[in-house]
Amino acid sequence: MSDSTKTAIVTGLEQTFVRQGFAKPGVDELRAAAGVSLRTLYKYYPSRDAMILGALEHRHGRYVERLLDGLPADPKEALDAVLERVAGWMREEAGHGCLFHGAVAAMPESDALRELLERHKGEIARRMAAAVGLSGNEAELTLILEGLTQSWALNGEDALRAAKRLAGCLVACEPKS
Amino acid sequence: MSDSTKTAIVTGLEQTFVRQGFAKPGVDELRAAAGVSLRTLYKYYPSRDAMILGALEHRHGRYVERLLDGLPADPKEALDAVLERVAGWMREEAGHGCLFHGAVAAMPESDALRELLERHKGEIARRMAAAVGLSGNEAELTLILEGLTQSWALNGEDALRAAKRLAGCLVACEPKS
DNA sequence: GTTCAAGTAGAACGAACGTTTTACCAAGGA
DNA sequence: TCCTTGGTAAAACGTTCGTTCTACTTGAAC
Numbered sequence: 001m002s003d004s005t006k007t008a009i010v011t012g013l014e015q016t017f018v019r020q021g022f023a024k025p026g027v028d029e030l031r032a033a034a035g036v037s038l039r040t041l042y043k044y045y046p047s048r049d050a051m052i053l054g055a056l057e058h059r060h061g062r063y064v065e066r067l068l069d070g071l072p073a074d075p076k077e078a079l080d081a082v083l084e085r086v087a088g089w090m091r092e093e094a095g096h097g098c099l100f101h102g103a104v105a106a107m108p109e110s111d112a113l114r115e116l117l118e119r120h121k122g123e124i125a126r127r128m129a130a131a132v133g134l135s136g137n138e139a140e141l142t143l144i145l146e147g148l149t150q151s152w153a154l155n156g157e158d159a160l161r162a163a164k165r166l167a168g169c170l171v172a173c174e175p176k177s
Numbered sequence: 178m179s180d181s182t183k184t185a186i187v188t189g190l191e192q193t194f195v196r197q198g199f200a201k202p203g204v205d206e207l208r209a210a211a212g213v214s215l216r217t218l219y220k221y222y223p224s225r226d227a228m229i230l231g232a233l234e235h236r237h238g239r240y241v242e243r244l245l246d247g248l249p250a251d252p253k254e255a256l257d258a259v260l261e262r263v264a265g266w267m268r269e270e271a272g273h274g275c276l277f278h279g280a281v282a283a284m285p286e287s288d289a290l291r292e293l294l295e296r297h298k299g300e301i302a303r304r305m306a307a308a309v310g311l312s313g314n315e316a317e318l319t320l321i322l323e324g325l326t327q328s329w330a331l332n333g334e335d336a337l338r339a340a341k342r343l344a345g346c347l348v349a350c351e352p353k354s
Numbered sequence: 355g356t357t358c359a360a361g362t363a364g365a366a367c368g369a370a371c372g373t374t375t376t377a378c379c380a381a382g383g384a
Numbered sequence: 385t386c387c388t389t390g391g392t393a394a395a396a397c398g399t400t401c402g403t404t405c406t407a408c409t410t411g412a413a414c
Contacts, residue, residue: 002360023200023283027402037362038403048402101274101327102282106200108273121331139332139339146331147324150278154298154323155316162316169346179390204372214392215373225372 001044009034009044013055018099022052022106052103053112059099060120063089068127075133079167082128086145087160090152098149140170178221186211186221190232195276199229199283229280230289236276237297240266245304252310256344259305263322264337267329275326317347 012033016025025033027048031041045051067085071078096102100117107113121142128145129138148163155162189210193202202210204225208218222228244262248255273279277294284290298319305322306315325340332339 005360019285021283021285024286026400038364039405040361042403043360046403096285097278097282098327099282101330102279104330105274105276105279106198106283108196108198109201118331125331137339139328139335140343142331143324143328143336143339143343144320145324146327147320147322150275150323150327151316151320153278153281154295154302155319158316159320162314162320165350166317166320166343166347169350170343173342173346173349182390203370215394216375217391219373220390223373 005036005040006044009036009041010054010058013045013051014059017052017055017103018094018096021096022103027051049110049112053116056100056103056113056116056120060116063120064124064127067124068131071131075131076171079132079134079171080164082132083144083148083160083163083167086148086163087152087157090149094149095153097153098146134170137170144170182213182217183221186213186218187231187235190222190228191236194229194232194280195271195273198273199280204228226287226289230293233277233280233290233293233297237293240297241301241304244301245308248308252308253348256309256311256348257341259309260321260325260337260340260344263325263340264329264334267326271326272330274330275323311347314347321347 012035013030016030016033020029027041028038030048030051031038034041041051045054066089067082071081100120104110104113104117124145125138125142129135129141132141134141144163144166147166148159151159151162189212190207193207193210197206204218205215207225207228208215211218218228222231243266244259248258277297281287281290281294301322302315302319306312306318309318311318321340321343324343325336328336328339
């Protein structure tokens with residue numbers, strides 16, 4: 001059980017699910033993407049469902065790191081930076097929207113997936129609200145983030161402009177404390 | 178080929194896909210939900226993919242009607258009404274987020290699904306922006322709508338409050354024309 | 355030098371799947 | 385009366401799927 005093998009496998013799995021979704025790719029295609037033998041693949045992830053979970057866990061780590069590490073200390077700059085980073089993620093990694101929502105949408109009856117979705121979104125909302133100094137407006141922030149992620153597929157860079165504009169409005173409208 | 182049979186079938190299909198997603202349910206389960214024989218089901222929808230497309234077309238019609246028919250003439254009231262109607266839809270019909278995004282997420286390589294998604298979202302954005310008097314802010318409106326739909330699964334009624342608040346901010350911030 | 359963990363290649367298996375087909379039934383119009 | 389239309393029930397077909405298993409290779413540690 002080597003760590004580098006596991007990373008290689010899970011990277012291949014993640015890429016495949018991003019490109020093809022969760023319905024289509026069969027285990028043999030996942031195996032090819034992982035670059036290992038079927039036996040090894042099943043040793044690290046003993047079922048197709050485990051492969052899905054593993055890929056999502058891996059993506060969660062990458063996403064949180066990319067979005068939240070080393071944000072500017074100033075709350076306004078941090079807010080702007082987060083939106084830019086989300087747009088960058090969409091450009092480079094997620095043409096088709098949030099993979100976690102996609103997984104739950106594909107298999108809405110899986111409790112494990114729903115739990116993972118809640119952990120993922122919850123952690124991001126909490127940490128981001130703190131970083132941008134809008135802890136009382138978690139729902140508004142989450143809405144802007146989800147809206148940006150989801151409408152990116154429809155409007156591209158316009159979605160980023162709209163998100164910045166709405167975030168600006170939110171800060172401007174906020175009752176002074 | 179009777180119309181009432183077709184409606185009964187497509188209603189059953191839509192419900193099943195809403196509840197179970199697009200990956201899991203097999204044709205025999207869809208048949209049971211449609212309440213017809215396998216032969217009849219295949220006469221109306223000659224493949225599983227056609228069943229998916231048919232269910233989404235049907236849902237599109239229902240959604241557009243519910244969201245946009247008979248809106249108040251006053252733009253501000255109309256905006257509020259649309260958000261309320263979206264929340265009502267989420268409460269009653271779509272616990273798991275937008276079915277169109279879900280379909281594309283499950284099978285991102287299907288051109289037919291992507292076209293349908295664009296038609297669906299495009300029509301709603303255009304007609305709604307006109308109805309609420311914010312035709313220059315389609316991207317912002319779309320973002321709020323997508324954000325509400327998507328964050329409903331996470332925050333429930335708080336998502337509606339956040340959407341109303343952001344919509345209010347948008348109207349207040351808008352440069353007077 | 356042997357052992358052992360970690361890997362490859364790919365055959366095999368039973369179940370499930372999407373689809374087609376056969377056989378039959380009920381009602382209405384010419 | 386017969387034939388068409390729209391439907392049911394369910395067997396059958398060929399494929400594909402997720403999973404397991406057998407047989408073999410390699411590299412490093414003791």
